[in-house]
Amino acid sequence: MKKVLEGSMAISDSIRMTEPKVISAYPITPQTHIVEHLSQMVADGDLKAEYVMVESEHSAASVVLGASACGVRTYTATAAQGLLYMEEVIYNIAGMRLPVVLTVANRAVSAPISIWNDMQDSMALRDSGTIQLVAENNQEAYDMHIQAYKIAENPNVMLPVMVCVDGFVLTHTFEVVETIDDIEKVREYLPPLNMKYTLDVNNPFSFGTVGEPSVYIETRFRLSNAINNCKSIIVDAANDYKEMFGKYEGALIDTYKMDDADTVIVAMGSVLGTIKDVVDGLRESGKKIGVLKIRSFRPFPADEIVDALKNIKNAIVIEKAVSLGKGGILSCEIRDALYQHRINSVNVNGYVMGLGGRDITPKNIYDLIIKAEKEEDVDGEFFGLNNELLNKVF
Amino acid sequence: MLTNILTKEDTHKQLFTMGHTGCSGCAQSMAVKLIMQVLGKNTIATSATGCLEVFSTKFPESSWNIPWIHSLFENSAAIASGIEAALQITGKKEGTTVLSQAGDGGTADIGLQALSGMFERGHDVLYVCYDNGAYMNTGYQRSGLTPYDSYTTTSPSGKISFGNNRPKKYMPEIAMAHKIPYTAVASAGYPIDLQKKVKKTLSIKGPKYLQVDVPCVPGWKYEPRYSVKIAQLAVQSGLYPLFEAEYGKITSVKKISKKVPVEEYLKLQGRFKHLFKNEAGKAEIEKIQKIADENIEQFGLL
């Protein structure tokens, strides 16, 4: 059914369709609407779940950890400071191979405190062993959560999945979303969670034991393999979903008007919509330009990206986070992927923009393209700064 | 005195078995064994990071013959909350005990927030704090439950210091302030009393808090054979009152059978040896005696 839904409603509605048994919730803007909608569903009996109102994000993550270890499907959501507060537990969930799904309503990290959107929060957890998928619009956010459980719960994966949605830009914006009416079809796509090892009094196991130097590195190696090897499972999840529900927004990556392009803009999340509009206009005036969308940031689809970019001249990477003391994160990883394939014909320029909710307008994108095509190897230069503010002495 | 003297064969059948790497004389391991004997096999346990977790689960070995999980230092109560929620929604809670465990640091310091949340939300969980009065697993640093004047590696005695200069945090009272159905303080020196209290928790739904005094050989610096004796002296001196409370009100206290001066307790332990050097130390011992006397008065221990 087609509905006009706020992003948060779309997400909570898709979570309802996946029937999690334990949900933990702690408020933080711009995530809060999601867990509010879920609590209403539980209050109305539309979702049969234990809804645990914890005292912190650290406990929100810990509650789903404990519940997941019992073999039940779990869900939580957070953003920014909440995610950083969870970080220790998220690493633990991944290390214990528990298929928790959480939404991150991407938000800038303090200081200065900002409730507005960028991707610094989820980027901070990129090395945790958590799968990170990034949604472009509310429809994709809806579909991606259902796929997230499918991926997480695959016996060869058994990893947490973080679904990243841009705070406010998606979570608080109303868009037309086509929802699934028949829960039976979701049940068919997403069979009940069936874990090999659970906390079960009839079959006792010890979880989270000490890893001595003689075993620790092998455990991490297995974790590393699990996340590296799940690319095909992410692709299958997207393809199966398409077959069943007719929706497809890419798997690991997606391409837009890239066929004969010499310049490609690379980005993640909601900014892709603005970029595509600009590209449409430029295409009309004859410019050979396209868009590469990264949908799975972890695992990082290096081969797929190289394949998509290898014949182009300029890759302009929009960075909505920065590695302070280094530079661009996404552009650096793309450059590394190209280097691994010994391709040095692609000029990769990364620009940090849109931090803390600064609008990325069509004009910004347009100006950026003109500038970037004249530059080489830009490593996370800040773009679109207000010079008047910078020159002011406080 | 001990009711649970076991043959070697028996110990292998225990839910918490021997063969772990705890120090000889470790009262924490004694308490765990006694508690598990009462709780039985339909128990799911969590442990915070700390001595118990480390000495009982050296991969690929584990002393636990029940489902057990360790996650982090500060989230034992939150993990237990999640387990309890999962058991409730799947209809498996009835007949299953959720046991959440941590040391004094994992309880009264870093884990206090998660514990308070678990209490306030009313989870049907038995929480046990093994109080050895310091961060033992990391090498005897001071915690909020370190007693007054105790030497630890971060509250050392020195030319101008008698060690820890703060009284022990009133953790059982903090639990009671949550008006939870049951709070109890027990000691590894009194196994029958401990097991009686554990047994009681089995008949009570909702959050339960049990704090157990567990002497630590290297941390308190005494000979392993004195573990039980020292635990008993803590009680008999009035320094570690054993009691029960329901919904925030004290319902029973374990009376002191023969009052001993605190000096008897202090002098067996290296962590207090700096108090026995001079007159100033004597004055400190008097202050500790005052703490004991106040406890005796407050709880009506005599």
Ligand SMILES: Cc1ncc(C[n+]2csc(CCOP(=O)(O)OP(=O)(O)O)c2C)c(N)n1
């Ligand atoms: C977040 C975090 N901070 C610090 C530590 C280091 N640490 C591990 S165990 C421990 C001490 C545990 O003390 P306590 O809870 O009293 O248990 P005990 O070992 O004394 O039984 C500390 C400080 C940790 N693992 N995690």
Ligand code: SF4
């Ligand atoms: S250090 Fe103390 S608490 Fe830890 S195992 Fe040894 S005696 Fe037990």
Ligand SMILES: [Mg+2]
């Ligand atoms: Mg301790």
